[in-house]
Amino acid sequence: MRMAVTEPRGTLNRVFSGFPIAVAGKTGTAEYCDDVALAANRCQFGQWPTHAWTLAYAPFDDPEIIILAFAYNGGEGASVAGPMVARLWKLTSN
Secondary structure, eight states, X not given: OOHHHHSTTOTTHHHHTTOSSOOEEEEEEEEOOXXXXXXXXXXXXXXXXXXXXXXXXXXXXXOOEEEEEEETTOOXXXXXXXXXXXXXXXXXXX
């Protein structure tokens, strides 16, 4: 989970680049088909709508705080929920 932040191709690298605390995390994109998506005819094979989520914790070596973001019908975890977590983290650390 630390490599998601530290590796150049990590899903959270851009979001937490230069962050003063060692953060680790995981992003995810979960396909779904609920009553709302069915009613909108969005549950097509290979094109299901997605929820976006990201979990991050810090400090990496001795965690004291965890932040989780979940965006219903939000799309990609790295591009939607990741920035949500980073923004909240920055707001709470001031």
